[in-house]
Amino acid sequence: MQMPEPSQAIMNQRDALAVALRQIVGQEWVISDEAERRPYQCDGITAYMAMPLLVVLPGSAAEVQQILRLCHEKGVKVVPRGSGTSLSGGALPLEDGILLVTSRLCNVLEVDAANRVARVQPGVPNIKISEAVQHLGLCYMPDPSSQLISTIGGNVAENAGGVHCLKYGVTANHILGLEAVLMTGEILHLGGAYLGAAEGELDLMGVLTGSEGLLAMVTEIAVRLEPVPEVARVISMSFPSVEEACACVGAIVGAGIIPAGLEFMDRKVLDAVSVLIRETFDSSTAALLLCELDGTAVEVDALVDVVSDVARAQGAIETKVSTTEEERQRIWSSRKLAFSAIGKLCPDYYCTDGTIPRNKLPEVLNKMADMSVKYGLDYANCFHAGDGNLHPIIMYDAAKPGDLEKAEAFGADVLIACVDAGGVLSGEHGVGVEKRDLMTHQFTEIDLNQQQMVKCAFDPAELLNPGKVFPTACRCAEFGRMHVRNGAVRFPDIPRF
Amino acid sequence: MLSHIPQAAQDADANIKLAKEIIGNCVHCGVCLSRCPTYAVRHEENDSPRGRIFLIKGMYEKGGAPDARTVEHLDRCLTCLACEAICPSGVEYSKLIAHGREYVEQHYRRPLFQRVVRESLIKLLPNAGLFRKAIALGRLARPARGLFSGTLRAMIDMVPANSLPAPSSVDRPQTFAVKPGTARRKRVALLNGCVQTVLDTAINEATIRLLQRHGVEVVVAQGSGCCGAPAEHMGAEDKALPLVKANIDAWLREADGPEGLDAVIINTSGCGTSVKAYGHTMRLDPQWADKAARVSAMARDISEFMTEIGLMPAARPTGMRVVYHSACSMQHGQRIINQPKDLLRAAGFTVLDVPEGYLCCGSAGTYNLLQPDIAQQLKERKVRNIRSVSAQVAASGNIGCMTQLAGEVGIPFVHTVELLDWATGGPEPAALAKAQMVAD
Numbered sequence: 001m002q003m004p005e006p007s008q009a010i011m012n013q014r015d016a017l018a019v020a021l022r023q024i025v026g027q028e029w030v031i032s033d034e035a036e037r038r039p040y041q042c043d044g045i046t047a048y049m050a051m052p053l054l055v056v057l058p059g060s061a062a063e064v065q066q067i068l069r070l071c072h073e074k075g076v077k078v079v080p081r082g083s084g085t086s087l088s089g090g091a092l093p094l095e096d097g098i099l100l101v102t103s104r105l106c107n108v109l110e111v112d113a114a115n116r117v118a119r120v121q122p123g124v125p126n127i128k129i130s131e132a133v134q135h136l137g138l139c140y141m142p143d144p145s146s147q148l149i150s151t152i153g154g155n156v157a158e159n160a161g162g163v164h165c166l167k168y169g170v171t172a173n174h175i176l177g178l179e180a181v182l183m184t185g186e187i188l189h190l191g192g193a194y195l196g197a198a199e200g201e202l203d204l205m206g207v208l209t210g211s212e213g214l215l216a217m218v219t220e221i222a223v224r225l226e227p228v229p230e231v232a233r234v235i236s237m238s239f240p241s242v243e244e245a246c247a248c249v250g251a252i253v254g255a256g257i258i259p260a261g262l263e264f265m266d267r268k269v270l271d272a273v274s275v276l277i278r279e280t281f282d283s284s285t286a287a288l289l290l291c292e293l294d295g296t297a298v299e300v301d302a303l304v305d306v307v308s309d310v311a312r313a314q315g316a317i318e319t320k321v322s323t324t325e326e327e328r329q330r331i332w333s334s335r336k337l338a339f340s341a342i343g344k345l346c347p348d349y350y351c352t353d354g355t356i357p358r359n360k361l362p363e364v365l366n367k368m369a370d371m372s373v374k375y376g377l378d379y380a381n382c383f384h385a386g387d388g389n390l391h392p393i394i395m396y397d398a399a400k401p402g403d404l405e406k407a408e409a410f411g412a413d414v415l416i417a418c419v420d421a422g423g424v425l426s427g428e429h430g431v432g433v434e435k436r437d438l439m440t441h442q443f444t445e446i447d448l449n450q451q452q453m454v455k456c457a458f459d460p461a462e463l464l465n466p467g468k469v470f471p472t473a474c475r476c477a478e479f480g481r482m483h484v485r486n487g488a489v490r491f492p493d494i495p496r497f
Numbered sequence: 498m499l500s501h502i503p504q505a506a507q508d509a510d511a512n513i514k515l516a517k518e519i520i521g522n523c524v525h526c527g528v529c530l531s532r533c534p535t536y537a538v539r540h541e542e543n544d545s546p547r548g549r550i551f552l553i554k555g556m557y558e559k560g561g562a563p564d565a566r567t568v569e570h571l572d573r574c575l576t577c578l579a580c581e582a583i584c585p586s587g588v589e590y591s592k593l594i595a596h597g598r599e600y601v602e603q604h605y606r607r608p609l610f611q612r613v614v615r616e617s618l619i620k621l622l623p624n625a626g627l628f629r630k631a632i633a634l635g636r637l638a639r640p641a642r643g644l645f646s647g648t649l650r651a652m653i654d655m656v657p658a659n660s661l662p663a664p665s666s667v668d669r670p671q672t673f674a675v676k677p678g679t680a681r682r683k684r685v686a687l688l689n690g691c692v693q694t695v696l697d698t699a700i701n702e703a704t705i706r707l708l709q710r711h712g713v714e715v716v717v718a719q720g721s722g723c724c725g726a727p728a729e730h731m732g733a734e735d736k737a738l739p740l741v742k743a744n745i746d747a748w749l750r751e752a753d754g755p756e757g758l759d760a761v762i763i764n765t766s767g768c769g770t771s772v773k774a775y776g777h778t779m780r781l782d783p784q785w786a787d788k789a790a791r792v793s794a795m796a797r798d799i800s801e802f803m804t805e806i807g808l809m810p811a812a813r814p815t816g817m818r819v820v821y822h823s824a825c826s827m828q829h830g831q832r833i834i835n836q837p838k839d840l841l842r843a844a845g846f847t848v849l850d851v852p853e854g855y856l857c858c859g860s861a862g863t864y865n866l867l868q869p870d871i872a873q874q875l876k877e878r879k880v881r882n883i884r885s886v887s888a889q890v891a892a893s894g895n896i897g898c899m900t901q902l903a904g905e906v907g908i909p910f911v912h913t914v915e916l917l918d919w920a921t922g923g924p925e926p927a928a929l930a931k932a933q934m935v936a937d
Contacts, residue, residue: 031543033566039542039551046498046525057541084542085527103540123540125531148531276585343524343586348499398499 001048001089001433003467006096010076014053017076021056021098024066029104031055040099043084043091044146047350047404048433052079052093057101061121061179061187061219067100068217069185077463078183080213082123082151087351088432090158090212090468097466100217102153108132109220116225117176122153122218126160129223138225141168144428145336153218159210161428163261163292163332166386168226170428172209177222180208180215183459188216207454212430213465215458229294232260233304234328236320237311238285242266242381245287246361248314249385252291253358255310257303261292262386263335269382269393272341276334284317289385290335292328338382339393346378346395348404352411352434354418355389355427367417368392375410377403389427390418416441431469439471452476498523498550502557511781512596513557519593520554522586523547529580529590534857535573538874543570546580546590553597562604571597573871575864576730577825577857578770582832591830592777598732614648618863619736623691623723625664632656632695651869657696658904665698670719673705675712682712682806683759685797686748688772690765691723693896699927700896703918704764704799710921711806716758720747724763726771729778730862741775742785745792752795761792764799764914766895767862770830772796798827799914800837800894811845812922819846819916820888822879822902824895825857837894837913844920849886853878860901872901880905890929892916908932 018032031037032054041049053076058064071078077097084091093099102123110119113136118129126147129140143162144150150160156178161170168174177191190205208215239245249262265273265288270281281288289311293303308319322328334341342349356364365381372379383391392414396407415425415435419442425435439448448470455462456476466473500520507514529546530536542548543566552570556563563571574594581590607615621627635656638645642653667673668689675681685708689701708715721744725737752758763769773796779789797805819841827833838848859865859875883891883906891910893899903910909928919925925933 031541033564035552035555035564035567036543036570038555039545039548041551042525044525044527083527083530084525101542103542106540127531146527149527337528337585340524340526340528340585343522343526343588347521349524 003050003092003094003433004473006094010074010096011053013074017074017098018054020070021054021067024070025056025058025063029057029059031057040081040084040093040101043081043086043089045087045089045092045350045434046348047398047408048089048092050093050095052099053096055099055101057104059104061105061181064100064105064217064219065181065185065187067098068181068183071098071463072183072185072461075461075463077466078217079465080153080157080217082154082157083125083149085146085150086154086158086430086432087353088158088426088430088434090154090430090432090465092433092468094467102151105153105219106151111136111225113138113225117222118225119220119222120152121220122156123151125149126152126155133225134228137228139228140174140223141226142171142174145339147336152221152223156209156218156221157211157213158428158430161384161387161389163263163335163384165428166262166384167258167260167294172206174224175205175209175221176224178205178208178218179220180218182216183461183463187219191222210430212432212469214455214469215464217464229260231297231300232292232294232328233300234261234290234292234322234331235304235307235311236322236331237289237291237316238281238318239287239289239314239316240284241315242287242365243362244315245289246365246385248289248311248316249361250358251310251314252307253386255306257293257307259291259307259386260294261290262384263290264288264381264383264385265290265335265338266381268345268378268380269338269342272345272380273334273338276330276337276341278330282317290331292332335382339391342380342393342395345380346397348396348398348407350394350396350404350407350411351391351429352394352414353389353391353426353429354415354423355387356418356421356423358385358388360421360423361385361388364390364414364417364421368414371410371413375406377406377410379410384427387427388423390414412438433468436469437471439469498525498554500554500558502554503560506557506560512599516553516557516593516596519589520550523550523588524586526586529584529588532579532583532855534575534577534579534859534875535871537856538871539573544573546574549574549597550588550590550593553593556597556600562606563601568601568605568607571601573868575825575857575859575861577861578829579825579855579857582829591774595729595732598730599734600732602732614867615731615733618866619728619731619733622727622863623725623740625691625695628692628695629661632661647869648866651866651872655866655900657900661695662698664694665702667702667705668694668698668717670717672717673709673715675709675714679709679712681714684714684716684756685760685762685802686716686718686721686751686758688721688724688744688761688763688765688768689717690768690896691727693765696900697896697912699915700764700912703912703915703923703926704762706923707799707803707914707918707921708762710918710923711803711809713806714756715762716751718747718751720744720750724768724771726767727863729771737778741778741789744772745775745779745785745788748792748795749788752791758795760797760802761795762797762799762802764894764912765897766798766824766827766831766833767897769796769798770826773831798831798833798836798894800840801833803840803917804836808840808843808917809921811843811920813920815845815916815920817846817890818849818888820849820851820883820886820891820908821913822851822858822883822891822893822898823854824893824898825861827894828855837892840917841892841913844917846916846920849888851879852882852885854882858898858901860895860897862897865901876901876905890916903928
């Protein structure tokens, strides 16, 4: 993985920088010892590692502001990190950059039940929001599989999805307001405790959501809370072939039903999770669909019947409906822990994230089987079928020379096939470093230039998370649109954030 | 996760080879962080299981003496094993940290104060006589607690406020036959433990009564004693092994004798985790490996055993609201989750769970003495959570947690077996009777 050449001059200033940062956050929250920096070398992708210059854990938004101002002044790069669960290498450190970790910013600041809004700090793990409001019958809906530990700040950065985003939408649909700090230390307040941008204004909150830490550090988030559905039941449907399971996905949605979640697990994944789910699967089962239906009891009962009928018509071997909440939770926890459970089958895996139109599922899955033969690597499939968001898990052994490269090439082929099928590179994991070099396959040069100009508008010095998302360095100096010349801003009549 | 531990190091030490395999199973997903008490307090990767796996990897890759920072983070681990219980990839963290600590003790020279404290604890805890003397000494030092800080103050604060119970006659080697007129269904050995025989003799007494009442003959085997966990947790395998071997010998003598043995019963879950791991501890010693595995296979927590033989109908209606605190060694170490609660329900109690029940209370063997700051924060959090459910009595299956929490939760704190014994015809637990007197 090619990353920007580290600056030796900056690396030489490490000790002085540590002293300055310790004045901001306190002695113990700047990690400079080599042994202690090592655990921060990677996020959820262990294939890519780099030793961060320093690791800094601020305890307040004010400290974040001071840190960014200092780094801006000194020309030091900053890589934001939450819990380090990114599957696209979004929090991969830079050797000449500090790692700015939000894990200490983990408070739910305010719960406003009447307006169904919570104000939270970026380091709050996703699930903690729902736990904090469950006594009110409310929850925070987006539920990425990593929700036990992935932070809401990271969810905003990646515009995370999850099982329930089929019906309820992704992170962007549940963020009402953001406080963010620009690299210069300037604080932005975007949105508010209501939905949508004010009329006539740019939707900058929408720009920041999914910006992968390239534009600003988010320091506070107002999230939308939803009532917990009165009833939720999950139907497990086993199929004798992957094709029939895929066809059933289209048939369910085609029948006019938007399930709360519609997930696909292939045989290999089923074997890996069968211990967690405490179930064994009939040997004729090649794929399992999990379909969650929620709403009022009457509505759910009716939908369960319709979906079961559709499944049987599509060749399901068996359909089973959860009868208790405990059973439903167990089924979902098995799905959410599926990626990690694959760790039992192979020393290393590489999980990617292309998204395609639902009707192309069988076609792309068949291509994947061919690629597996071509590269000689095994793979498993476990994905959000309802929204065509694929997560092939490519198994390899990092100890075998050449295996990682083969896995990377396999992953790239899958993503290219997704784009060629009319889809996109990423559904929810982000581009990061993992899909960075494939961006040119999805976007033209004009598209990419336009995206880079947004980056330059927020961070013209290119200090925030450089080397991610874009296959080439931004050309902010060349675009030069927003540079201040002799203290005068160009186009002073245009409102600025 | 790929590691680069030199082949020579792996060849020289089977535990390092095992560590490489265990590290290889970790996919760095981070799920373990969500259950880790030290991460909940510190929010720092180095104080999380995933971080410690990285640190251990670094320690073996580098070889030689580990650095002080690595040792500090490994010391901070409570060994609660919440991480291992939730790990979807099946990473055997318990083995990784245990062998990592042995490596630390073999290769790292601790500052003098730490050495003295650790060696004293390793000597004191397994020896009831010495432990009693130490508590008496601690009581003398109490008025001067302000002069001490850190570990020493934590030690003084741990000294029970009430006078210690007199040594119980049940903790001497002997056999408790079933009550006359009752058929003998099973014959078991009881691990009476070390600290427990000093701090709270009522637990073993209640256990024996409960078992006898259910037609189970109980043997306190000659030669059995401390399970070895205190030394093992501090990485002092050489100090733990004699204790482990003594127990194995004592119980197998009974098992292979004319009367035989159906199980080894443990009523302190911390010890249970340790005894169940004897097979692993001794696996590399051909003389002991099979014997140790036999003992591990016979080991049962009292709640597992009572579930197997079935609890008799309650003799008296108690109807109390019990908040059940599951010790880490119970729920994570031994994965015993529902049995104690189901038994309490069967005995007529209303059972309440502790919010954030997966989090350690900070006791963790000798942790509250060695890491008083983190232990105190965890204790306060646990106390808050226990108080939040407004129960009438708290119950747990581990003396360590009981000692850590009893004075703080505002309600009597008893062992699960004391409640089961009471409900099925035994005497009312002393802590309950006392609280009742105060209320009257």
